[in-house]
Amino acid sequence: MDRRQFLTASAALAGASMAATPMMSLAATHRSPEDEDYWNFIRKQYEVTDKITNMEAGYWGIMSIPVTQAYIRNTHFINSNSTYYVRREYRGDYNKIIARIAKKLGVGEDELVLTRNATEAMSSLINGYNKLNEGDTVIYADQDYGAMQSEMRYLKKYRRVNVVEIAAPEPASKQDMIDAYERALNDHPKCKMILLTHVSNRTGIINPVKEITAMAKGRGVDVLLDAAHSWGQFDFDFQDLGVDFCGFNMHKWIGVPLGVGLLYIRKNRVLDIDPLRGEAGPENDNVRTRIHTGTVNFASVLTIPDALDFREGIGQxxxxxxxxxxxxxxxxxxxxxxxxxxxxxxxxxxxxxxxxxxxxxxxxxxxxxxxxxxxxxxxxxxxxxxxxxxxxxxxxxxxxxxxxxxxxxxxxxxxxxxxx
The missing domain is CATH 3.90.1150.10 (Aspartate Aminotransferase, domain 1)
Known part of the structure; x- marks a missing residue:
């Protein structure tokens, strides 16, 4: 039995999803945020504990019931078919998933690789960024994710660069944020790279990435974008942002099973990020060498299309x-x-x-x-x-x-x- 037959049979045994048919038919329909009947229907697609009113979805986003069912089926499939499937067919399924994600983001399939989370993706970008010379400056802000701040500080010791932290204005406006980065660039003319967070995990502020990136590029400064919280939380045109390097999460606001992130490097910039040690080979310009893509939670990866289907059924x-x-x-x-x-x-x-x-x-x-x-x-x-x-x-x-x-x-x- 191949994967398609296995999953079809498993779905039949599990019973039809409570969400699939009625919701998917509404994919192109505008729904008012005040349409409580509709949103109560959507709420019922989630199995949530009644022990607490949970308003901490920023850590990760739970799967909907249809996605959970698909994940269970994929887990059974991987467990039963194991290496026989993974060594023979998984790469083809992986490539199809990458193609679907690339189409949604408007990027090339050869510019993406799946990771375990955004932290892994951003760590690879920060540590692999090879355009720094001793005495150069890199900048990050107090609203950036703690682990990414640590990675930036790491550069001071091992790359002998000047690491500068700036304080984001509070409260802030769009222009306030642009001005803060402009002041930082003016104060540090030797800056070569900025860590920029699309949506701050600390405050939820959406940074004006397009404007800050254009300003930085005009001065020869690269932007490494942390998009852990943006994709899926609100609608935006990724290509319009103008960034060359980015890390995403898929288990926060996309609703994929835990353990899936995404790394993006624009094709003509791949060589500016060193391959992960142990991954270098003859295809040095292959984005997939920037992450170790060995034994992962294959079932989580295979469930990505189901999570995208569910969300597309509602509409971003x-x-x-x-x-x-x-x-x-x-x-x-x-x-x-x-x-x-x-x-x-x-x-x-x-x-x-x-x-x-x-x-x-x-x-x-x-x-x-x-x-x-x-x-x-x-x-x-x-x-x-x-x-x-x-x-x-x-x-x-x-x-x-x-x-x-x-x-x-x-x-x-x-x-x-x-x-x-």
Whole structure:
């Protein structure tokens, strides 16, 4: 039995997906974020614990029920067919998946390779970037992901470059963010590379990547883009951003099983990233040599098309609209509270699902860890305390499609109660 026959038989035994037929027929339909009947239907495509109101989808996004079912079938298939399938047929299926992703992103199939997560992708880019000379400067911001900041600091010791951290303005506007990077470039004319985050995991701010990248390129500075939180959270034209190097996650806002990320290098820039040690060979310009692509969770990879099918059945613009509506549901009730600081602006070009807040004067990580615990234990709401920001720690709130407006009202009421 080949893979197609195996999965067809397994699906028949498992029963038809509760979502597949009715939802897929709505792929081209615009759905209002306020169409609660429709979004309640979508919520039912997720199996979520009733022990807590989970508003911490930023860590990773759970699979929908149809995707979970597909993952289980793929796990059974891999377990039963094992190396016989992987050594003979997996590469062909992998290439088809890469082709589908490449088409969605508008890039070449030879510019992508799957990784375990965005961190692995960005680590390969930062450590492999070979255009640095002793005395050059690299720049990152306080809103960048902690592991990526560490990778940038690593360059000081092993590449003997000047590593500069800048503080993102808070609160920020689009122009504020552009100005912050322009000042950094003016202050550090020997800068050769910038780490830039598309959507900050700390505040949810969407950076004006296109403008910052164009400004940097005009000065001969490369941008390494961390897009761990952007693809799937909101709609954007990746090619329009103008970046040559990027790392993505697929298990956050795309809803793929855990353990799948993506590395992109523009074809004419592959040689500017060194191959991973042990992967170098005669095809030195092959993007796949920048990551070790050996034994991975094959079932997770094979489930990527099912996750894309599910999302396409809803529509990316519909998803974006709903996530923004959930975010606005609680933020609009808190924004006027003079005891609360909202770190994420209300400009729709600068936010999607994620928004962070702090109680005024409560800037230590310990303060916010205590608040996180209170929200959990007293109000039954799960969020996460985040640190590393120049102006202090905060609470990150990241709702997902399995959340309701009532969940957001619950959070707003809790914040109001806590602040008196």
């Amino acid at each position: 613009r519909n998803i974006e609209g709903r996530l923004r509506a959930l975010r606005n549901q609680w933020v609009s009730q808190v924004r006027g509270n003079d005891k609360v600081e909202i770190l994420t602006p209300d400009d729709e070009n600068m936010y999607a699902a994620i928004t962070s807040f702090r109680i005024k004067g409560k800037t230590s990580y310990e303060d916010n860890a205590e608040l996180m615990t209170m929200l959990h234990e007293k109000y039954g709401i799960f969020t996460v305390a985040i640190g590393g920001l120049a102006k202090g720690s905060a609470i990150r709130v990241s709702p997902s499609l399995y959340n309701s407006r009532a969940d957001c009202d619950k959070l707003a009421a809790a914040i109001k109660d806590i602040t008196g």
